[in-house]
Amino acid sequence: MRVALFLTCVNDTLYPDTGRAVVKLLTRLGVDVDFPMAQTCCGQAHYNTGYRHEAEPLARHFSDVFAGYEAIVTPSGSCGAMVRELYPRMGERARAEGRGDGLAATLAPVVPKTYELTEFLVDVLGVTDVGAYYPHTVTYHPTCHGLRGLGLADRPFKLLQAVKGLELRELPGADECCGFGGTFALKNSDVSAAMGTDKVRNAESTGAEVLCAADNSCLMHIGGTMTRLSTGMRPVHIAEILASTEEEPSV
Amino acid sequence: MSGGTFVGMPSFPEAAHDAVNNQTLRANLRHATHTIRGKRAKAVAEMSDWAELREAGKRIKDHTLRHLDRYLVQLEESVTAAGGVVHWAVDADEANRIVIDLVRMTGESEVVKVKSMATQEIGLNEALEAEGIAAYETDLAELIVQLGKDRPSHILVPAIHRNRGEIRDIFAREMSEWGRPAPDGLTDTPAELAEAARLHLREKFLRAKVGVSGANFMVAETGTLVVVESEGNGRMCLTLPETLISVVGIEKIVPTWRDLEVFLQTLPRSSTAERMNPYTSTWTGTTGGDGPQTFHLVLIDNGRTDTLADEVGRQALRCIRCSACLNVCPVYERAGGHAYGSVYPGPIGAILSPQLRGTASEIDASLPYASSLCGACYEVCPVAIDIPEVLVHLRERIVEGGPATREGNKVVLKPAKGHAAERAAMRAARWAFGHPGALRTGQRLASRTRRFHPRTLPGPGRAWSDTRDLPAVPAEPFRDWWQRTHGGKDTTK
Numbered sequence A: 001m002r003v004a005l006f007l008t009c010v011n012d013t014l015y016p017d018t019g020r021a022v023v024k025l026l027t028r029l030g031v032d033v034d035f036p037m038a039q040t041c042c043g044q045a046h047y048n049t050g051y052r053h054e055a056e057p058l059a060r061h062f063s064d065v066f067a068g069y070e071a072i073v074t075p076s077g078s079c080g081a082m083v084r085e086l087y088p089r090m091g092e093r094a095r096a097e098g099r100g101d102g103l104a105a106t107l108a109p110v111v112p113k114t115y116e117l118t119e120f121l122v123d124v125l126g127v128t129d130v131g132a133y134y135p136h137t138v139t140y141h142p143t144c145h146g147l148r149g150l151g152l153a154d155r156p157f158k159l160l161q162a163v164k165g166l167e168l169r170e171l172p173g174a175d176e177c178c179g180f181g182g183t184f185a186l187k188n189s190d191v192s193a194a195m196g197t198d199k200v201r202n203a204e205s206t207g208a209e210v211l212c213a214a215d216n217s218c219l220m221h222i223g224g225t226m227t228r229l230s231t232g233m234r235p236v237h238i239a240e241i242l243a244s245t246e247e248e249p250s251v
Numbered sequence B: 001m002s003g004g005t006f007v008g009m010p011s012f013p014e015a016a017h018d019a020v021n022n023q024t025l026r027a028n029l030r031h032a033t034h035t036i037r038g039k040r041a042k043a044v045a046e047m048s049d050w051a052e053l054r055e056a057g058k059r060i061k062d063h064t065l066r067h068l069d070r071y072l073v074q075l076e077e078s079v080t081a082a083g084g085v086v087h088w089a090v091d092a093d094e095a096n097r098i099v100i101d102l103v104r105m106t107g108e109s110e111v112v113k114v115k116s117m118a119t120q121e122i123g124l125n126e127a128l129e130a131e132g133i134a135a136y137e138t139d140l141a142e143l144i145v146q147l148g149k150d151r152p153s154h155i156l157v158p159a160i161h162r163n164r165g166e167i168r169d170i171f172a173r174e175m176s177e178w179g180r181p182a183p184d185g186l187t188d189t190p191a192e193l194a195e196a197a198r199l200h201l202r203e204k205f206l207r208a209k210v211g212v213s214g215a216n217f218m219v220a221e222t223g224t225l226v227v228v229e230s231e232g233n234g235r236m237c238l239t240l241p242e243t244l245i246s247v248v249g250i251e252k253i254v255p256t257w258r259d260l261e262v263f264l265q266t267l268p269r270s271s272t273a274e275r276m277n278p279y280t281s282t283w284t285g286t287t288g289g290d291g292p293q294t295f296h297l298v299l300i301d302n303g304r305t306d307t308l309a310d311e312v313g314r315q316a317l318r319c320i321r322c323s324a325c326l327n328v329c330p331v332y333e334r335a336g337g338h339a340y341g342s343v344y345p346g347p348i349g350a351i352l353s354p355q356l357r358g359t360a361s362e363i364d365a366s367l368p369y370a371s372s373l374c375g376a377c378y379e380v381c382p383v384a385i386d387i388p389e390v391l392v393h394l395r396e397r398i399v400e401g402g403p404a405t406r407e408g409n410k411v412v413l414k415p416a417k418g419h420a421a422e423r424a425a426m427r428a429a430r431w432a433f434g435h436p437g438a439l440r441t442g443q444r445l446a447s448r449t450r451r452f453h454p455r456t457l458p459g460p461g462r463a464w465s466d467t468r469d470l471p472a473v474p475a476e477p478f479r480d481w482w483q484r485t486h487g488g489k490d491t492t493k
Helices: A009-014 A016-028 A043-049 A054-065 A077-096 A101-110 A117-124 A144-150 A155-161 A188-205 A216-228 A238-243 B012-021 B022-046 B048-064 B070-082 B092-106 B119-120 B125-129 B138-146 B164-178 B188-207 B233-239 B257-271 B302-307 B313-318 B324-328 B330-335 B346-356 B362-369 B376-380 B387-400 B420-434 B435-447 B458-464 B476-488
Strands: A002-005 A032-033 A070-072 A112-116 A137-140 A167-169 A210-213 A232-237 B085-089 B112-113 B134-138 B211-212 B218-219 B224-229 B244-247 B279-284 B294-300 B403-406 B408-411
Touching: A002 A016, A009 A016, A009 A216, A009 B435, A009 B476, A016 A032, A016 A232, A016 A238, A016 B313, A016 B476, A043 A054, A043 B387, A043 B420, A054 A077, A054 A101, A054 B387, A054 B420, A070 A077, A070 A117, A077 A101, A077 A112, A077 A144, A112 A117, A117 A155, A117 A238, A117 B092, A137 A155, A137 B092, A144 B376, A155 A167, A155 A238, A188 A216, A188 B012, A188 B330, A210 A216, A210 A238, A216 A232, A232 A238, B012 B022, B012 B330, B012 B362, B022 B257, B022 B324, B022 B330, B048 B070, B048 B257, B048 B313, B070 B085, B070 B218, B070 B294, B085 B092, B092 B125, B092 B211, B092 B294, B112 B119, B112 B188, B112 B233, B119 B125, B119 B244, B125 B134, B134 B138, B138 B164, B138 B188, B138 B420, B164 B188, B188 B233, B211 B233, B218 B257, B224 B233, B224 B257, B233 B279, B302 B313, B313 B346, B313 B387, B324 B330, B324 B346, B324 B376, B330 B346, B346 B362, B346 B376, B362 B387, B376 B387, B387 B403, B420 B435, B435 B476
Parallel strands: A002 A032, A002 A070, A070 A112, A137 A167, A137 A210, A210 A232, B085 B294, B112 B134, B112 B211, B211 B244, B244 B294
Antiparallel strands: B218 B224, B224 B279, B403 B408
């Protein structure tokens, strides 16, 4: 199976450890993973801020880069949801604007092949025990686009529960948004920060060392709030936990 | 929508700033929304066919909106045949003028009111007051708002921002000015507060000759109007006065009685988490010797046909005003209802107000951004309004401009002012993302200068760094590591 890693522009630039973890994890599970160097950005920030027409060339570019692979795996619930939920909608809107089926046809091949990492592990590879070892207390925050957009449901929990040494603590108010929301974090920074603080206080109340999520953009907001509030908790992407083994532990 | 109450509202972020920092308000809202949220989830989980009911509600509304012209004519015929008089109002001013004239014709100078969003939308109370007609709100929470010279902050629970102590103080201070004073030594126990309201209102019900209501539904086939409420005050207003004037938005039609079956299940469970609504009043025109002998129906457009003309935005007209979306919204919970600058707060308000009123004012242009797009609203909506989809659609209307319908005319809106820097940044990002080599150069530059990165940002970046640390930029971007270790052929050149 030719699997492409769609790392996302945020992870590529700011969180290369997450990318290395996905490569390590998938390689360990026998997947031949490639990172197409021409990849850039799915266009989510443009689209969600109201710049749909600016997002269109990015979506076309995405399709050009990834259409040849059998599966496209991304460690981001929101970028995954962008491709799966919003690319088809972009095609429909272009059609409604009288621009024909071109965009819809260009984007159609990548839509069903794009998987968020935990979906790919559980649904495509059919594994929940990935042989990971992570001796820490962890609480899991289901990010909104993964939870409600992609419907990841209990997949991340199944994967975390199978990790040796990991103690999972339930997060109060888990399904409430952390307040990141892309440009929302800047445009409505007071409300965003208040939501972030509440999320961090809930995470702290679990007594866990680590707050885990499947999306680094939310973790950037939560983690930035954590250090500002001096909580001592760490934000960690689920890929880094699943990649960790007794021989090569990650922190 | 020219209600007048909200003219000159600041933008949403500005209005939310104070609410976020008001600890009493935050606690009141948190307690109330979380309580209703939990109860609703339980009431909905009891229904094995909830998904089917939701889909049926959506379809009935979509069908009715698709054929609204036909159903409106049918409704007018049915209401007229049943002894009512139908009036048409294109906007708030016209609707207010009609109601004022109708009240004047009765010779009365006061009316009792059933809780109604439509009359708040058009600013009817203020319009009546300006003509020397007193309008008494009879819903408990609306009474609290009216006595407190306050504004509603929630569709269903308009005084949600008040706690019991505050309500006691309002009653003790204000009731005497409007009618029967509050009993001496009134405490903040719910039973005593309810009794004080009951005594105060009873006097009004028994005296009033004119009632004013809205309606939750209008049945086209019979001309029947339906009001769904839980206190019984509505039943009093709808039956005791001699004249009843109902002011209703044109989108409130359902074709047949049978369609009510769906909404009378989904509305109570979504709004108050009740299995069945306590007081469901229905009336069809007039009946000799029983109830109001004169009935007027004022149908208002006020931006609704403009909204209907937009193929993405029109789904907002499915709304049955249950307010489930407010109760689950993390932004509403922290910003409070007043920040939305409209009688329609919360997620539904954020998509309804900029469509009914247009996006020209500061508040209306900021409302589509009052959301993190978390999707909790869409999940609970009993008529499946994809609120995030409409929010993004309206953001596009603001930053890109484009076709819209205003006052029945097709117009092409210009992009809103104040987004020039953002637009330039988005274009630059689009260009860089279209050129992987440029992206890579930028990433490398960020990595190599990382020792010199400030901990806080200047200018607009402060919106981030005032409350959150910045992520540390890594020594090298992933793509450089990949190329170094996997020797991937560089397809960026």
